[in-house]
Structures are given as C-alpha cells and as structure tokens.
Amino acid sequence: MKMLLLMMTVILLISTLIMILSSILSKKTILNKEKTTPFECGFDPKNLHRNTFSIQFFLIAIIFLIFDVEITLLLPLVLTMTTSNLKIWFMLSTYFILILILGLLYEWKFGALDWLK
Template sequence: MLYCSFMIMIISTVVMMISSALSKKTITDREKNSPFECGFDPKGSARWPFSLRFFLIAVIFLIFDVEITLLLPLVITMLMANIYSWTFIGLFFLLILLLGLYHEWSQGALDWTN
C-alpha cells in the first residue's frame, strides 16, 4: 500500500515537471503581450487603477438587484397566501432592505463627493 502511494506521487510529480518544461514559451511577441483593443494599438496603459467607489456601487447594485428578484415571487403568491402573513413577510423583507440601504448610506458608501 505504501509502495503504491509512493509510486503514484513519483509518477505524478514527474508528469507535472515534464508538462511544465514542455509548456514554456520562449518566444515573446510584442503583439501577444499587448492588450487587445479591436486590432488597434492601445491608447494607454491597460493597467490603470479603477475607481473603488464605482466597484462598491456596482456590488451594492447587484445585491439589491438580487433582493428585488426575491421580492417578485411575493407578488405571485399574494392570492394563494394568508393576507396577514403575506403582508408581514413582505414588510419584514422590505424593512431589511431599507436597513441595509440606510447602513450603506450612513457608512458613506453612496457618497460620490469624497
């Protein structure tokens, strides 16, 4: 059993080393190393930093977008459910959404002036 495990480790290590040695590209081409912009030379550097505030707003938008899609079945089940439980669940979910929005607002995540 130990001999078989040892042989498997040796064989897999040798195969990984051979594949790593064979996959090395020695020819570097300027066109292959440059970013692709519809076949034209790039106007500027492709490594510019992006706005972290924009990224945060995009993530918040995605979170609230997913939560809105969770609200859609609530409208469909309105006629099939008890009106009191339906109202309580809907208001509770909206309250959670509004508390999350208030928290993001109070933390300054939605303030673009800073």
Template sequence: MFTLFFMSMIIIIIAMIVMYLASLLSKKSLNDREKMSPFECGFDPMNSSRLPFSIRFFLITIIFLIFDVEIALILPMIMIFKVSNIMCWSYTSTIFILILLIGLIHEWNQGALNWSN
C-alpha cells in the same frame, strides 16, 4: 457497520486517485516574466499594465447587485399575494423590506452613495 466503513474507505481512495490524476494531468504554468507581461507587438509596455481600480465603483456595483437580487425576490412575493395567507405574506414582506431599508440606510450613512468624492 463494517460495510459502511469499507464503502467510505473505497470512496476516499477513489477521490484521492482522481485528485492525484487531476494534478498530474493539469496544465503546468510557469511564472515566467515574459509570459506574465502584457503582449504589445513584441515591445516593452509603455506604462504599467496594472491600472489602479476604483473601490468606489466596486462598492456601487455591489450595491446594484444587492438591489437587483431584491427585485428578483420581491416579484414572486407579488405573484403569490392572492393564494397565500395574508398575515404570513404581510409579515414576510415587511421583514424583507425592513432588512433592505436598514441596509440602505447603513450604506447611506457610510457614504457609499455619495458620488461627489
């Protein structure tokens, strides 16, 4: 019991030393106005360097990533069709596709798939 406590204290002390050294040796960044502004050949910027970001583009990107991962998960299901139990495979595939369809219907009802706006 004592050795477990002793080892955990040593691990905690080593971790604290490493965190302290990392913060001591890390690059310091000063939030200077000149360093935070964009570089345009020494001139002041003509307009704002921070452009507004379209949230619709972001949502479409997230939906694409979700369905991209879906394809990566469905392909191995097709490959193991012959070697697995047919009932287990059918149940798992049906539940997986049902969850994806419910998500798609939800996105459709929320209007995330409308490009007209």
C-alpha cells in the same frame, strides 16, 4: 451501442472539419488598426499592466448587484399574495422590505453611496 459510438464520432469529425474550414476561410485573421483598438470600454486588451480602478465605482456596482438580487427575490411576493394567508404574507413582505430599507440606510450612513468624498 456501436452505432451510437459511430454516430458520435462522425458528428465530431464533421463539426471539427467545419470549424477548421471556417477558421481558414474567415477574414478575421487579418488584423488592422480598427480591429485591434478597444471598443467602447476603454480598456486596452494588449496591455498587461494594471491600471488604476476606481474603488467607488466598484462599491456602487456591488451595491447595485446586491439590491438587484433583493428585488429579484421580492418579485415572487406579488405572485404568492393570492395563494397565501394575507396576514402572513403582509408580515413577511413587510419584514423583507424592512431589511431592504435597513441595508440601504446602513450603506447611506457609512458613505458608500456618496460618489464624491
């Protein structure tokens, strides 16, 4: 037990020393204009005020996330086709796809998919 504690302490000390050395020797401490500008996203990390955010973009992102999870749940149906009863498998897959289609029609009906209103 003492040997294990000693080994853990030595490993912790070595890793801490390596992190301190790397932070001292790294050149990332020098900030210039190129390194402090936002990269590709357009959001300035230095500003703390709230910018306007498109709620339509947020809705599309949430819808994409929901359907992405549903498709992930749909993929194992193909793998279980050969091991399960074909009639039960067909009923379950039809029911699941029907739920997906009804969700899509619901969001289409209430205008969540319309980008321009």
